[in-house]
Amino acid sequence: MKELEYPFDSEYILKKSKSLRRQLLADSSSRMHKRIAVLGGSTTHDFIRILELFLLNYGIEPEFYESEYAQYYQDAMFDPKELVSFSPDLIYIHTGYRNIEHLPSPGMPSSDVDAMLDAEFERFRSMWEHLASRYMCPVIQNNFEYPYYRVMGNYEAVDPSGRVRYVNRLNELFAGYAAGHEAFYIHDINYLSAAYGLDKWIDPAFWNMYKYMCSMQAIPEFAFSLSHIIKAVWGRNKKALALDLDNTLWGGIVGDDGPENLEIGQETAVAETYAEFQTYLKEQKSIGVLLNVDSKNDEANAMAGLEHPDGVLRPDDFIEIRANWEPKDRNLVDIASAINILPDSFVFVDDNPAERMIVEDQVPGVAVPDIGQPEEYIRRIDRNGYFEVIGLSEDDKQRNTMYKANAERAHLQAAYTDYHEYLLGLKMTAHIAPFEPLYYNRISQLTNKSNQFNLTTLRCTVADIERYAGDDRYITLYGQLSDKFGDNGIVSLVMGEIDPEAQVLHIRLWLMSCRVLKRDMECAMLDAVVDAARARGLKMLYGYYLPTAKNGMVREFYGTMGFELIEEKGNGTVWSLDVSGDREVRNTVITVE
């Protein structure tokens, strides 16, 4: 919904929230239902009201637990039965500067300030630890905005007793904790309030009358920013950019003006603006966003533009380059299928409103920001939080290289006439093992991002993964696949629940990343599942297929793997495989370590 994308009209959202909510709920596409506990240090009513809108817009239908006024600490520490029975999927601690209990006063000796800082951090840390062990779910914590007055002026940022410096130190402690803990995330209201303008953010009258931690008008920005973390936790991030070229990546039209006359580089203010935008896009690569070109151009002209010596992006930085005269929506769908991700995982970036409109109308779910003028491009994309990072895995950093290698594999495949020969030619090796702590983050991420090759679409937080891995009633396996073109990272997961009485394994989760489709990795995984099940004395595997709008490709998966169909439940199916006798291994092309 355009009303809920940056740049939005905060006043409109606040005033029309009820009608916006009604419209969002009327959308019949499927939504995930989630329970979110909001533990507030101040009034949370309007924050929840607006947060709900943004979450609905991301396809998440929340149910809220709202602590009594300012009872965040009590709720976090003393397990009120309403919260326990609510059984949250996520806990958000809504605190800010006004909730700091230990605040230094000007001129206080630095040893006293250190002790205060310790005490304050300890108070929060004990809450986080308690919540993590009690509820095993992700926790989001605000850091702190700056105080609205400074008794010592600029010296507040210097003296240990200065509250600006104190807030900086406390925020640094929070960040350190978050960096060292899975499933714990910082909502950076320190940055948000600065970007919004601290004097507009802090409204003393509003605090004194209603105990709102920021002004009413800032609430939509606040809720929008918070919703980015929440949707990232539940796998609703975008994955790729489809970029126009002329007047998007450079100034001018390469086909008309010639590459030598494009505005890109350091020669003029306009050229610098485009160069900075290219730098911004190149930085997206390092967090795993896939860059692609979707442009109406002759290919030769497009390449000449991308090879401009003063450009920052090179042809090599892109996975797919579609420069032709096809409609852009068709090119986008084509790119999506070439790299095996869904069209709705794209953000389409084009300066031309007419092109944006076509793509928006033709490709449901794709994000199409109004990027404004060149000097606004970065902010218009950045503030929308499409690619919100909640943890950076090695896999994220390597993703572009891996997809690039995939394109090379496609070329190799063309050289082979026999597919089996091709697979052997890839010289694949797999490492298949139970879930390991080092990979919990990546494993959870995969369960939240994989939509197509995913039998049950079971979404798991890091805490869930930890629980399955640590409980011997479950069999867990991850598979990592390498070949002669490089390492694909962890690409497949299986988790099954053991029923010792019946000697069966119920397969609750089976997914595979689409970047390794048709490589027989699923056969290697099945062999490993069978071995693990037999080692536990089990005789039968039960596989479940739960259909969604996106996982039609695995409807017959268990059948092709040799399972028998035993039941059709609603739209879903149940399959069984007898593993008590001898069987032949299915994988013949991957060396498993």
Added chain:
Amino acid sequence: MTREEIFEELNEVFRDVFDDESIVVTDETTADDIEDWDSLEHINLLAAVEQQFGVKFNMGQIVTLKNVGEMVDLIESMV
């Protein structure tokens, strides 16, 4: 701006905020007359009224308002 014009615009704000096209406010309307008008919605309502008329109420004014008529008086004195 006449009282009637203020009433007309104010009525629209009430309809937007409470998402109810049947609302008609009068001088005597109070929070008791509109189902969803509780203390929390009151905050949202005032913010929307301020925005509509381009005014900013101070704390003293807000805490003394008793009914819609007084709200209109206040707006009339400020626009």
